[in-house]
Amino acid sequence: MSAHDLSKEVKKYILVFVGLMILTFVTVYVSSLEVGIITGIIIAMAIAATKGTLVASFFMHLLHEKKIIFWLLIFTAIFLTGLLLLPILVKMNGVRY
Amino acid sequence: MQIPFTVENREDTAVYNGKLGIWLFLASEVMLFGALFSSYIFLRVGSTNWPDGSSILNIPMATFNTVVLITSSITMVMSWVGLMEKNYKKFSLYMFSTILLGTIFLVVKYFEYTAKFEHHLFPSTNTFLAIYYTLTGLHVIHILGGLIVNGYHLLFGKKMWETEPQRFTNRIEVSGLYWHFVDLVWIFLFPLLYLL
Amino acid sequence: MSEHSHKSEHHELKFWEKYIFSQDHKVIGIQYGLASLLFLLLGLGLVSIMRWQLAYPGQPIPFDKFVYPAGIVGVAVILIRGMKIGIHTLIGVLLISIAFLVKYLISNDTRVSDGIMLPEFYNQLGAMHGTIMIFLGVVPLAVGAFGNYIVPLQIGAPDMAFPKLNMASFWVFFVGGVIMILSFFLPQGPAQAGWTSYPPLSVIESQGQTFWLLGMVFLITSSLLGSVNFIVTIVQLRAEGLTWMRLPIFVWAQFVTSFLLLLAFPPLEAAGVLQLMDRVAGTSFFMPSGLVVSGTPLDVSGGGSPLLYQHLFWFLAHPEVYVLILPAMGIVAEIIANNTRKPLWGYKYVVYSIIFLGFMSMIVWAHHMYITGMGTAISVFFQTTTMIISIPSVIILTALFLSLWGGSIRFTTPMLFALAFLPMFGIGGLTGLPLGLTTSDIHLHDTYYVIGHFHYVVAPGSIFGLFAGIYYWYPKITGRQLNNMLGKVHFWGSLVAMNYIFFPMLIVGLAGVSRRLYDGGMQYAHAQAVLPYNEMMSIAAWFLALFQIPFIINIFLSLKKGKKVENDNPWDATTLEWATPTPPPHGNFLETPVVYRGPYEYSVKGSSTDFIPQNKK
Amino acid sequence: MKDFLNLPLNASAHGSSIDSMIYSMHYMMLVLFFGWSIYFIFTIIKFRKKNNPNASYVGAKTKIPLYLVFVVAGIEAFDLIGFSIPLWAERVGNFPKEKDATVVRVVAEQFAWNIHYPGADGVFGKSKIELVTSDNPLGLDRTDESAKDDITTINQLNLPVDKPALIYLSSKDVIHSFGLPVMRVKQDVIPGQVIPVWFTPTLKNNEATPNYEIACAQLCGLGHYRMRGYMTIQSKEDFDSWMKTEAEYLAASY
């Protein structure tokens, strides 16, 4: 990585940092509004996901990362989805009279 | 025979060992926190009287902590930039700030916990507090781990930097990945526990 | 374990650096191997005591009669060569400690009254037998020992990718094991809620459960560190020319196994942490509201869910069973190729099946929970995935069966174990099918049928695969062959005894007898017809224990007395581990190997030998 | 040949379909096992070193065994779709109406089965955990109007023959499993949940077998092995008269 690239990277980091800060305050602000539980959850999680993506893509260099790491993460994501979703589905599909 | 690819990338995979290793470790961490998030949702969906996190927990403190942790993430990445620029001093400075910010996070957490205890809010009080303590507690342990590793780099890194600069830079990159992940976990914990 | 054959490249290593806190994958592999064999022995010991109660419910345990003789023999063995220290010292110490442990276990009146086993003790033995066999026996032997020793050699690497991490992983495992052992010495004994540790029972049980959970946290952490190491090693350190489709099946098996450990263990770690909180901090993750235990309301906040634990547990524990079997399958594949002197049939099918098996194994877990009250939609999902997951196993077995066709079969001891693996795993796998369908599982769930099913896959399945591996690689590790005669006695004795133990279990299970019964079902009318089998199974189990003696003797005796191998490749094998000196020095290969061909190039037309090593141009 | 698996007596309406499914699976397993075993023994004799000193590089050329995999998959699919799914849907989705069934509550505890009949009014009285004593293990609130006529027994479940039984399962302490081997019924009893289970008894008890058994199938502590209850299937008349005696006994004791 040349010095020029690096300083470009640093600019990006600072932008991301500012973005993260803004989003933090947005999510706190939104939670103080009375938006209803479902909307509240969706907004909060959307913001968190955005922030997470920013951190992963830039701070963790995921944008430049190699194929092998993407494969690993896709793999993990699939199992994670199963882990998150299925217990809940199972709970909803219990034996009931 | 030396173990290959500790420093340079392997051609066909284009990564060095440490980087693949840390990403694998993070994948398992994702599953660990994923399981805990899943438990949280499971318990919450099944509960009839889930308390409102914001009425029990201290949002300003947690917001402050979020800011602290995000800032520590950028100082962490800047310390790596320092090494990339062959500027050890810059590295030390930013690494020191990272550790400082991490410590501040822990101190704030400490006050949060003691405030809860004073109000007799314990893990056994209700399931919300139980999951709050467990998730944040586990997160605190992760922060502690990160601080120890980063502290080691700061105090004892010089020697490796002088003999094997590339390897040292890699180490900082790897530690950074871990640190950002801990930050990322907090980014989800914060709304989940405090705001919803 | 011999000192010759290599010049130390750096400084001379001190004893403890070389053998105790070693970072060499081979030493770590041997450490794992010895530790896990001891744990297997302990698991066997526990089950031998347990089987007494099942065969003769309510009769005093006679094993204390053996304690003093065993102790005396132990002392004699130690002193047999005067004050010299050697392998016999180890055997002697082993005997004395086993005698001491048995004595301790059966002389404590919270466990045994008037020599008669109490139900608590039975439950402790059952829970610890399962835990020790799986988490401290088979997994560390299959992954820790064989994985560590063989994988770097087979891929032509000088060591694992992270030697320090490797050492850490062993010592974390060791601490976990010590915690589990210590729990036997608690006033109220070790965990007694089954290896599954279902809450609320496990939460209200005695202190042993806390130790169990702590121990598990260590064991899980160790496995996680290990699996990161394995994956990085296999991805990064493959020798030049060793492409993915040239990897030995064993390496593939370890690769997929590591992924299972990596991604499935964390949820159990989460479950363990949550249960620990329930026990220690008084939380109610798994404790619903309104519990009344023996007449008094339980003082917990409530609101938790016992089923949540089961989901987290089985999310690990199903993949875990493939962790138990995949390495064994890999070993069997290696040995079959070597002893039929021909390539494996359908290498690609086997590889794809292993990968698919790994993938599917993450989404079948709730087939252990059909009877917990599952609706139609979800049950359809899990039944379907369970049926689908049986297909890759069928393909692997078919490929191994077909590999025999056209071979020139040598019945060496490892080959005998490998051959027996096939039908035995077949029985175990086939009996998994009726369990996998909800409707037949209604009758079979939590009966001895389940016990029979999984013992067929783990004992004459996994354990046989691992035995085969020990007989196969022992010459590489020590430079000497194991004794053939003792090996055959061990094989035939174990094979027959195991079938006498586990086949009746299927019959007993079909009659509807529940598992984990302290008296073997003596009270139940529907069990009466099958009760006589209990005694037979127990006798067979003790015979099985006796038939392990030739094996233990063989392992130790052959270190000194075994036939020396004539060259580095006594089996005329093709894979890279045989291209190292014997035993391999630190750094393994004398020169960096380069691979030119697939793993099983046996009996190639036009070649002067009937095998072409992978590293031969 | 039909009963080579030695399954226990079947005394319920749906049991025979479960049995035939178990049999159908085992037939397939046997065919596979013996088929492969014959191949196996034949092969290891034919291709031992003595008989075949030089191995063939190519080995088996046929792919037929792979097609066999499809056959196995087909049979599995058939058992799954043809038997398992519909039968399971019947078990957990198609409960009888309460008015058409004998409705019973069964509350498991370490190590006994508390049986609770709603009595003449058909309504279960309320239970409170504060009221739990050794005489009143259910904590039944007898002051509650609908509880007055409730009949409770311990470890004795009586049911009339040929009428669907609808049982609500719950547990006071840990997980148990309500297993009725002769009815081909098994259902885990999870504390904090009420789980219904149903079946239709078709075989009355008689002198030779005066009762059937309730077996706890899930490890529930040191008394798991002795957590046995009895189930008696009676004719409608016998059942009614049993109910009447119980009701009289209840009236006498209050």
Ligand code: HEA
């Ligand atoms: C190594 C371990 C291992 C393996 C490989 C398996 C393999 C399988 N298991 Fe097993 N299982 C366990 C270990 C294992 N299991 C354990 C430990 C438990 C109990 C846990 C507890 O409750 O304590 C359990 C319990 C268990 C249950 C829960 C039962 C219950 O509690 O009610 C179920 C249900 O679906 C199941 C299904 C299966 C299936 C469908 C397979 C399939 O993968 C099998 C596929 C294989 C085949 C189909 C064989 C194919 C072979 C041929 C076709 C050739 C035949 C030729 C000859 C025989 C010569 N298992």
Ligand code: HEA
């Ligand atoms: C890997 C797993 C594994 C293995 C290998 C075994 C092996 C055996 N098991 Fe076990 N078993 C379980 C896992 C396993 N088991 C589990 C999970 C349970 C359920 C527990 C629960 O209910 O919670 C169970 C339960 C269980 C029960 C039922 C208890 C009950 O329900 O009440 C019984 C009953 O007979 C039993 C018997 C045996 C026997 C006779 C063996 C034999 O095959 C043992 C043979 C032993 C060996 C083959 C060891 C050989 C090794 C050596 C001799 C070492 C040599 C040493 C040196 C060289 C130093 N087991």
Ligand code: CUA
């Ligand atoms: Cu109740 Cu077992």
Ligand SMILES: [Cu+2]
């Ligand atoms: Cu399973």
